[in-house]
Amino acid sequence: MYDRKTWAVLAVCGSLLAVGMYQSNQNAQAKARLERARLEALPPVPTAPGTTPADPSAAPVTPGLVVNVPPAPLEEELVTLATDKVLFTFSNIGGGIKFADFKTEFQVGKKSDLVRVNERGGGPIGGLAGADETLENLSYTYLEAESVPAQKVVYSAKLADGLLVKKSFSLVATGEPGAPYLLDFVLNFENATAGPLNLQKYSIYAGEAAPLYQAEMPDWTGMLWLENNSMNFTKASSFKGSMLSSETSIFNSPAGKKIQYAGVTNQFFATVIRPQDSLETTVWAKPSQIKLKDGALPIKAIRAGLHLPDSLLAATAKKDISYRIFLGPKNNPLLQSMGNSWGELMQYGWFWPVSVTLNRTLNFFHNCLDGIAKKWSWGLAIIFLTIVVRLVIWPLHAKSTRTMKRMSKLQPEMAKLKEKYAEDPGKLNTETMGLYRKYGINPLGGCLPMFIQIPIFFGFYKMLQYAVELRGQGFLWVPDLSQPDTCAVLAGVPINILPVVMAISSFFQIRMTPKTGDAMQQRIIMFMPFMFLFFCYNFASALALYWTTQNIFSIGQTWLMSRIPEPELKPRKDSGKKTWVQRMAEQQAAAQKKRQQGGSGSSSATESQKKRSPRTGG
Structure with missing residues (x-):
């Protein structure tokens, strides 16, 4: 499905991420060693050889010298x-x-x-x-x-x-x-x-x-x-301040x-x-x-x-x-x-309604599972909550998948339009929207589940970020769901399993998704899981567990959708009504055409002015 160049790009990017994580960890350790060495190298307060520090209260008072005697320490009760x-x-x-x-x-x-x-x-x-x-x-x-x-x-x-x-x-x-x-x-x-x-x-x-x-x-x-x-x-x-502000006390x-x-x-x-x-x-x-x-x-x-x-x-x-x-x-x-x-x-911030609802549901599942699997009840509660959320948005995901499949079948005709109107972007947009209208496709239908998942993801993230209930709670090999699931440290780099599983499952989920963009867009999309791995590597394992669960669920959902006969792509009966997307495209094309006409008109006027003979008096 992917050529050698794509796999080579992914391999190089993955290697660069690994090297970057290693170098970052090594730099932090080096700074720690330097700081310890600096503190240890600080000289002690000098005293005369063979003497002990004098008691300030017992020191003789020199004329003209004020001796500040420190107050006696307070007795604490x-x-x-x-x-x-x-x-x-x-x-x-x-x-x-x-x-x-x-x-x-x-x-x-x-x-x-x-x-x-x-x-x-x-x-x-x-x-x-x-x-x-x-x-x-x-x-x-x-x-x-x-x-x-x-x-x-x-x-x-x-x-x-x-x-x-x-x-x-x-x-x-x-x-x-x-x-x-x-x-x-x-x-x-x-x-x-x-x-x-x-x-x-x-x-x-x-x-x-x-x-x-x-x-x-x-x-x-x-x-x-x-x-x-x-x-x-x-x-x-x-x-501590920043590039735009000074340090304050x-x-x-x-x-x-x-x-x-x-x-x-x-x-x-x-x-x-x-x-x-x-x-x-x-x-x-x-x-x-x-x-x-x-x-x-x-x-x-x-x-x-x-x-x-x-x-x-x-x-x-x-x-x-x-x-x-x-x-x-x-x-x-x-x-x-x-x-x-x-x-x-x-x-919880802007997403507090989502976070509060998810937290209450998470606690509900935990209470139900606590008597069955007490040791792993919180991890199982996260999995159950993730599945419920995915089931709720299943209809949207199914509609999105059907839309993306139909759009992928339009790629040959889209390529012809791009070639035909390469010099006229406005006309290309109008014709593209007309093509979508002809076959009854909403181009935003494939993006809808993504927009729905954005507040859910951030609400989930905020909820898990401050979920004190997860402190010290284990699941499978994870000792603490509020911490990264570090199982070993190699060359100073913590080995966290769940983020790697999350990235791999995200990769296969994207690979199974119907392709609608060009080759460069696909390479960028295929690289996204590895970028998320870099940013989320040290996040709490509860978040990685949620993300991994939803990826696996999406893979199963996509596989199930692939078993359903693909939607037939045929022109629909024109109702005469234009979608708001098509109306926007037409307005954009009209505005662009008007700008072009205005530009050419002013240019012609300028040329005619230049050709006119200068006026003479008389």
């Missing part, structure tokens, strides 16, 4: 609150949540290590930051009399400007949607000074978000805030907006602070560099905070502000059940 899903650990330093451990979520490839939020956060969630977004280094008093064991934690402190602060963190009543991941957070302020104080100079720290593993896409980590039910997102990677949202909630997120988990009532305030974000346990190089993380409202507190006046804190997974059924726009945390 930790208390905890727990639900069946989360263990919240509080610290008196900053008076907030130092970190939170998810009891049922584990680190990538490490079933013994729980996922921990704000592990390297630089401060507690619920801590107060000053005007420069710097967290206070203040020891709060744990109010044991007001705290309730296993239910409520209360801290109090006096800030440097004389503002008295009391913080209360309470578990939410069991049975409320999302309760295991929620805390009620109340701030009580009292102005203990003789003058007014504005609360707006303080902000509530929302913690830090970072990728869970070294290979996680950096664009999935960032700061988000909701205003007027519209989600806004700032990526952690955006602070802080981001502030526009003033004068009512913020419904704000926080930080990575691919699967979020920390969000939500005012009891929408507040007209701003949010800020700062980038940070962290080093993961399994990573060799620092990666971008992000820290954020929510400013207190613009409220002037008179002397001796008091004010209470209530919030709700969410620390949990971006689980669509969970967030949808919580209402109040919590579902916007899924960040």
Whole structure:
């Protein structure tokens, strides 16, 4: 079916892709080695031979020399609150949540290590930051009399400007949607000074978000805030700048907006602070560099905070502000059940109706299959969902296949038209549309299923991208459907099986599709699977499983359609009505003809003007 030249082009392109992937991996490893060598080569702080560093507090004071003695480290005391899903650990330093451990979520490839939020956060969630977004280094008093064991934690402190602060963190009543991941957070302020104080100079720290593993896409980590039910997102990677923008150290949202909630997120988990009532305030974000346990190089993380409202507190006046804190997974059924726009945390974007529907259907299939094949239930649910989607669009696919077969039979006549009207594109379009009309063919009929599949594919992609349900769930040889199915590493290149199967199945699917274009178009189309292999090689195996399943289904569907007698190509009875495609082609031809006539007319006029004799006076 294909000549040697086509196969040679495909072989060369495949080889170039493999070499490119290998070189990219080698460059990354070389950079990692150089960075490690640079860090190891940094000299230690020099000290005199045979001595130890002196204690600054014991050093003699030289006249005229000011010695800054560092403050003694604060003594930290930790208390905890727990639900069946989360263990919240509080610290008196900053008076907030130092970190939170998810009891049922584990680190990538490490079933013994729980996922921990704000592990390297630089401060507690619920801590107060000053005007420069710097967290206070203040020891709060744990109010044991007001705290309730296993239910409520209360801290109090006096800030440097004389503002008295009391913080209360309470578990939410069991049975409320999302309760295991929620805390009620109340701030009580009292102005203990003789003058007014504005609360707006303080902000509530929302913690830090970072990728869970070294290979996680950096664009999935960032700061988000909701205003007027519209989600806004700032990526952690955006602070480093680009060709068109410079590097920045802080981001502030526009003033004068009512913020419904704000926080930080990575691919699967979020920390969000939500005012009891929408507040007209701003949010800020700062980038940070962290080093993961399994990573060799620092990666971008992000820290954020929510400013207190613009409220002037008179002397001796008091004010209470209530919030709700969410620390949990971006689980669509969970967030949808919580209402109040919590579902916007899924960040499905324009395709959210498709993504939400697919996610609900995926969970339905999982619940049905969980009792039958618990180990592989999520993988089977993806396969079942893919088959259902393909069955729904079967009529469109069948119509498309019939249209493409009929169009392929018109190729000889199309070639004659191209030869006859090679110098007149407008006439060629008109005659081509007339040929389609003669045989009752809609040229867009072959493309319709492709257009239908575009929102389905992107909706599927978004849904699987944030499907925290798939973390740690295996299928066949795949240990984790939320990760690439790497089975080995050769010469530094991960060997992922499913993307290769996906590309091969795509190749055979395209090969079985009726051909309607010229030879060059066919070569480009045949190359597409290998291009998708390059772009999707390190995607989550769940997406590759979906794509492979639909390719295999399409191959079977195309084979079945080939068993059906080919449609007979015969002129249909002319109804006298023109299709809108034909009308557009005729309008285009008429416009082109008018332009040509106008051009020739002006040319003739110019020539006649040149031939005229010059006028003489008299």
